[in-house]
Amino acid sequence: MPPKIANNSEDAVSSIKDNEAIWTHNMAATPTVLLKGLAKHALSCRNLTLLQLHTEGDGAALMVAPQLRGHLRCRCYFVSAVTRKAVQNGDADYVPILLAEVPKLIRSGEQRIDTAIIQVSPPDKHGNCSLGVSVEATHAALEKAGKIIAHINPQMPRTHGDGLITYKSFHTVYEESVPISCHAPASQNDVYNSIGQNVAALVQDRDCIQTGIGAIPDAVLACLGDRKDLGVHTEMFSDGILPLVEKGVITGAYKKNHPGKIVTSFVIGSQKLYDFVDDNSTVQFLDTEYVNDMRSIQRNPQAMSINSAIQVDLTGQVCADSMGTKIYSGFGGQIDFVRGASLSEGGRGVIALPSTAAGGSISRITTTLSAGAGVVTTRAHVHYIATEYGVVSLRGRSLRERTKDLINIAHPDFREELNREAFEKLHLSLN
Structure with a gap:
């Protein structure tokens, strides 16, 4: 069955239901567009959990907004600038764990994943998309997720290794061209x-x-x-x-x-x-x-x-x-x-x-x-x-x-x- 083609980011995440554990792509590949849609959709849901490592951007910041209390809670295996205050205030959870162990936690079933939301390159002529600039534990999450929602971004690089995923494995796709999150070099002294x-x-x-x-x-x-x-x-x-x-x-x-x-x-x-x-x-x-x-x-x-x-x-x-x-x-x-x-x-x-x-x-x-x-x-x-x-x-x-x-x-x-x-x-x- 081909993926559903979403009209907008909120439509893309509309299949997410109460009590789901959701894995988000991380680092520079944080699916900011989908997270903005999730921030709106989550208001109609209860008890969602967003599983993450280091996330970037304004979409990620919306996930710890006060209005989402009771609707969505972040569960962080690494704390970033956008989740730090929420973790310190008790509004989000931190899980101490070695990064090598996070995929094992997922593959063993110790951490349930109902939905994965990701940002990928467009499919090639063989129907394969790429996780681009961030594979990390998302590769494991895709193996176990019940459904995968993908933001297809023409600006996402195609990279080699473990990041290939077939277009037909997606539950829902939404396409929009946006810049990948960039970091300027740190100041030296x-x-x-x-x-x-x-x-x-x-x-x-x-x-x-x-x-x-x-x-x-x-x-x-x-x-x-x-x-x-x-x-x-x-x-x-x-x-x-x-x-x-x-x-x-x-x-x-x-x-x-x-x-x-x-x-x-x-x-x-x-x-x-x-x-x-x-x-x-x-x-x-x-x-x-x-x-x-x-x-x-x-x-x-x-x-x-x-x-x-x-x-x-x-x-x-x-x-x-x-x-x-x-x-x-x-x-x-x-x-x-x-x-x-x-x-x-x-x-x-x-x-x-x-x-x-x-x-x-x-x-x-x-x-x-x-x-x-x-x-x-x-x-x-x-x-x-x-x-x-x-x-x-x-x-x-x-x-x-x-x-x-x-x-x-x-x-x-x-x-x-x-x-x-x-x-x-x-x-x-x-x-």
Whole structure:
């Protein structure tokens, strides 16, 4: 039976009924047009649940509007800027989970999915559409969803890998040409540039790197122009890798898993980035259950993960998802890649962060984590920590040794206080 052709976005989602669990496509592929229709349709429904990772755009923001209370509630496996306040206020739910585990949760049936709403490219001559710039856990959701509602967007790139889906598998389709959500490169400053230089000093020729989006990843990548034969196996990437591809720095020639290919699960960035991945067979968009599986990561020698944090305590515990009790983001793939890189032959994992926050008034390296803060990377998993004041390796180091090392890369304004608190609170003599 051919899909229903919807007249508008509200008509497209009209088949959604009370009590449904709805999966939405994520990241730059967030189906903003369909979410705007859902915001209207949901007012006639009760007890809808919208399952999501990181969502983007004004359509996603409508999903946490006060008028939808009792009609629709967001259930977030990762918290974005548009859902953060709702989660912190108790108006949306956060599920702590490794990104590699989200597809497993879906495929096992532990998380029911009645409907999936997605944004795809137009069908090719064979009747196949593409999930475009974001495959992540949506690939798994499509396998289990009772019905699939698709926004067909001529501006969505066609990408290679796990993102193909046949037009005939759709329940309803709505076509409209709209721009894909773009992100401008993060602003740089002296702190980020110093962190980038410190982390880049650890990157060797032939490394297989994982990094993300933001000022620190961009600063690191900007320092790698003289490296040779780097590979990429990462849950996501942004514009920072493009100059390295253009210069021939990224070749993937020494990868053992997908040699010569850039492996990712999603991308988010500029239109130039989206043009780069469009019909580019050297970039493989694969399911996060595979991309973030530690076994997939470790197959490549010299795997190097680069991730960020909100706080690191003096024993090496890394908080990356909350500010005290307030959830800020999520686990994502940090521990997947920290552990996967550590198991790789010659692999390394780096947690990079500025030494201070709030305009220099707060140290991010702290004696203990803030009350209620969650541990994402444990002190048993952590390897390198980097700030603008240097890099230290904590692997195999005692608590006393870690404390001394971390104080040495804290901001100088806080080192005396950290030394004192290490003795008073942790009973560690650093003399």
